[in-house]
Amino acid sequence: MSRSAHPAGPRHADVLPEGHYSAPAADLNALDEKVWSRTVTRDADGALTVGGIAVARLAEEFGTPAYFLDESDFRARCRAWADAFGPDADVFYAGKAFLSRAIVRWLKEEGLNLDVCSGGELTTALDAGMPAERIAFHGNNKTVAEIERAVEAGVGRIVLDSFQEIVRVAHIAQRHGVRQRVQIRVTVGVEAHTHEFIATAHEDQKFGIALADGQAAEAVRRALALDGLELIGVHSHIGSQIFDMAGFEVSARRVVQLLAEIRDEHGVELPEIDLGGGLGIAYTSDDDPREPHEIAKALSDIVTRECESAKLRTPRISVEPGRAIVGPTAFTLYEVGTIKPLEGLRTYVSVDGGMSDNIRTALYDAEYSVALVSRTSDAEPTLVRVVGKHCESGDIVVKDAFLPADLAPGDLIAVPATGAYCRSMASNYNHALRPPVVAVRDGEARVIVRRETEEDLLRLDVG
Numbered sequence: 001m002s003r004s005a006h007p008a009g010p011r012h013a014d015v016l017p018e019g020h021y022s023a024p025a026a027d028l029n030a031l032d033e034k035v036w037s038r039t040v041t042r043d044a045d046g047a048l049t050v051g052g053i054a055v056a057r058l059a060e061e062f063g064t065p066a067y068f069l070d071e072s073d074f075r076a077r078c079r080a081w082a083d084a085f086g087p088d089a090d091v092f093y094a095g096k097a098f099l100s101r102a103i104v105r106w107l108k109e110e111g112l113n114l115d116v117c118s119g120g121e122l123t124t125a126l127d128a129g130m131p132a133e134r135i136a137f138h139g140n141n142k143t144v145a146e147i148e149r150a151v152e153a154g155v156g157r158i159v160l161d162s163f164q165e166i167v168r169v170a171h172i173a174q175r176h177g178v179r180q181r182v183q184i185r186v187t188v189g190v191e192a193h194t195h196e197f198i199a200t201a202h203e204d205q206k207f208g209i210a211l212a213d214g215q216a217a218e219a220v221r222r223a224l225a226l227d228g229l230e231l232i233g234v235h236s237h238i239g240s241q242i243f244d245m246a247g248f249e250v251s252a253r254r255v256v257q258l259l260a261e262i263r264d265e266h267g268v269e270l271p272e273i274d275l276g277g278g279l280g281i282a283y284t285s286d287d288d289p290r291e292p293h294e295i296a297k298a299l300s301d302i303v304t305r306e307c308e309s310a311k312l313r314t315p316r317i318s319v320e321p322g323r324a325i326v327g328p329t330a331f332t333l334y335e336v337g338t339i340k341p342l343e344g345l346r347t348y349v350s351v352d353g354g355m356s357d358n359i360r361t362a363l364y365d366a367e368y369s370v371a372l373v374s375r376t377s378d379a380e381p382t383l384v385r386v387v388g389k390h391c392e393s394g395d396i397v398v399k400d401a402f403l404p405a406d407l408a409p410g411d412l413i414a415v416p417a418t419g420a421y422c423r424s425m426a427s428n429y430n431h432a433l434r435p436p437v438v439a440v441r442d443g444e445a446r447v448i449v450r451r452e453t454e455e456d457l458l459r460l461d462v463g
């Protein structure tokens with residue numbers, strides 16, 4: 001469609017409606033390497049390629065919407081985390097961000113451990129051959145059946161999240177004649193998101209056992225008294241999409257203080273602490289995440305310093321990044337269907353997916369970037385809102401972004417940094433078919449999670 005047939009929305013130089021957006025990039029065709037996976041580039045024709053394959057070919061072969069995951073980038077990020085923390089620490093990938101059997105195999109090959117938080121994730125991990133001792137099992141309400149399965153499989157640790165669970169896991173372990181290695185998840189009174197953290201009064205949530213009021217110390221007392229449990233450490237997870245290390249600093253200080261209290265009361269020095277996940281990634285050019293080696297150094301410096309001052313042996317540290325490993329490695333490819341310029345507001349660009357493949361914008365007001373990827377364009381930037389095809393006005397994929405004014409139906413656009421919490425939180429709303437995840441590497445693309453079909457929908461609906 002030509003520009004005259006399709007009047008552009010408001011220019012950035014004109015009056016702009018409210019929103020969270022920076023001025024458009026000087027060149028909308030440029031790909032900011034912060035938000036795109038490492039092998040993404042544009043070919044001579046201007047089309048985006050990943051792993052050496054152009055998006056038009058990917059769209060033709062696998063359809064849209066679809067997630068394309070850059071396998072070599074995923075593996076490189078695993079290695080970067082493992083190398084940064086070194087042999088004296090453990091990196092557990094948080095499977096909730098995105099899990100499939102291929103992912104499990106790559107984790108295993110790259111030397112990472114795995115966090116699971118449900119029976120389904122545990123099954124996937126075991127089925128794909130992750131050794132049970134490299135699996136940690138999380139959750140605030142694990143069922144008895146899930147605990148049984150985890151204990152039987154011999155998972156390396158179960159992270160205890162309540163007083164009831166301490167007893168439940170101990171009984172089940174005893175029944176199986178084993179001592180289950182466990183950590184206790186404590187709530188340290190810190191909540192961190194992006195650049196902010198709040199260091200008090202955040203015990204008001206469902207996870208963990210509060211340090212405040214001596215609850216965590218009581219949980220430790222009970223766990224140490226039960227034969228079925230081997231208490232190996234304390235766990236803390238403080239939030240999501242965190243850039244500022246200050247929240248980790250407070251959390252580490254409070255966890256180490258608990259270890260010192262445990263030593264004083266019980267004469268035991270617990271050998272491990274887990275500082276959780278939550279490290280931020282770049283969704284837009286405004287985000288500046290830290291590299292794994294900076295994070296590793298900051299965390300180990302904090303823990304070492306706190307242990308020195310408490311005269312404790314430094315425990316083995318573990319971390320649980322999910323988003324920071326898989327998030328940047330994938331983008332979602334959509335085809336533009338309809339375009340509605342709203343005079344004085346913005347242009348609504350509808351794509352063939354939406355809140356069923358990315359709920360994060362609707363749920364958290366998350367910010368994403370977007371680019372025209374089937375070609376380049378020199379047309380001027382237009383403020384757009386990328387929306388889905390669902391029957392809901394909150395069905396927004398990218399709230400505020402700039403795309404070229406000559407964008408037309410049939411163009412392919414891509415939203416980067418959708419590797420984490422998009423496919424894993426996808427739904428069948430409006431009986432949408434959940435998109436496939438396609439791994440791309442060295443000129444080859446293969447489906448690792450196939451697209452749902454209408455047959456799949458009917459098979460679940462038993463009539």
Ligand code: LLP
Pocket residue numbers: 094096097115138237239240241276277278279320321322323324360364420421
């Ligand atoms: N460890 C524990 C105990 C967690 O609860 C989580 C995330 C992680 C590790 C991994 O966090 P990550 O490094 O991926 O940020 N659905 C939300 C995120 C929920 C995270 C819940 N727990 C989102 O889309 O932003």
